[in-house]
Amino acid sequence: MPRAAVLLSGCGNRDGSEIHESVCAVIALDRKGWDIVYTAPAIPQQKTVSYIDGTKLPPRNTLEESARIARGKIVPLNEIHLENIDSVVIPGGLGVALTLCDFAVNGASCSINPEVNSFLKNANELGIPIGAMCIAPTLVARCLPGTTLTIGNDRTTADKIEKMGCRHVECSADKSVVDRQNRVVSTPAYMTATGPAQVLEGAISMVTALEELLKNQRG
């Protein structure tokens, strides 16, 4: 049974992991029999907001809030051993672009949380396929220049991805873009999706592509 690490960044699209995307990813993995290990860095969220009026709330911890999506079963990122992991999946949400990296603030010149950066770089060096949803491809772009990625069809974000040395390919929400060379799959999710059913279609496409990459180990 292959095992995926689902890398979370809090709980909610405005300051953490997008909840629908996270659940669609784990449904897509679960229906193909994958084992799921939820993980997140144990660091303060860069921002915590009220989803009613956008006001700032007292800071929350990324691992603690991500654990809500994980139903309490979550492993701190620094305790994940990549030798036990077959794939890494990163749902979108502003937490990715605020806490895991600061793309939402600094765009193409963003910096990545060091722990997240080495986790993804090491995974990539070991040939572990990475799946990224919605805004998460911007994190992958900064971490792994030279990758082909999609964030749907938003030209402003696509330009920034290309500025980070990557290639952007337009894609619809129900599909995914596969970079076989770099072993990265991306799907636009709520960058273009009209609702959760489309997000699930995109997640299924992503997981199917990750499985194909797994079957074809990097030569």
Place this chain on the structure above:
Amino acid sequence: MPRAAVLLSGCGNRDGSEIHESVCAVIALDRKGWDIVYTAPAIPQQKTVSYIDGTKLPPRNTLEESARIARGKIVPLNEIHLENIDSVVIPGGLGVALTLCDFAVNGASCSINPEVNSFLKNANELGIPIGAMCIAPTLVARCLPGTTLTIGNDRTTADKIEKMGCRHVECSADKSVVDRQNRVVSTPAYMTATGPAQVLEGAISMVTALEELLKNQRG
């Protein structure tokens, strides 16, 4: 296009709405073309806990936390007009049994938040079909005695449902139990499901049954 009110109780299975169940419900509704209106009462959560170690956290607001699942688009329960609603769906999670009612504390003699109670009673009197997942059938049992419900196969909870004047029917996670007379559908979700893919199957079964009830208006 039929419209469902998805009644939430916070964000997370230990003190709010179960996240996977909530998302599975909206996927099942969305793929059949339903319009979704998220709602929750604007009241303090009865409990807010850390999902890492179970310690108590400062209190959070049920509407504000539910809004995370709703991606910010949520209507306070007291602003929902039932004439615009075709069905009510209640995902599980301890928020249902702690905040919407106090079944988790008081069992069969639990009391229901008055606003939630009149909302569900009025919906039922208007013939609006109600779908309940996981532990949410206990809330429905207290509100609408005489209903046939499932919470899967947990005998202790089933006994309490029967003590509240309802009939309990065992059911697997991928299916649902339909009470045509009282227009209530229930599905066990994480009361028995082994993972999110099964929860989605159950949610699809529930929404299919709600659609059938809608086609057959109460005579």
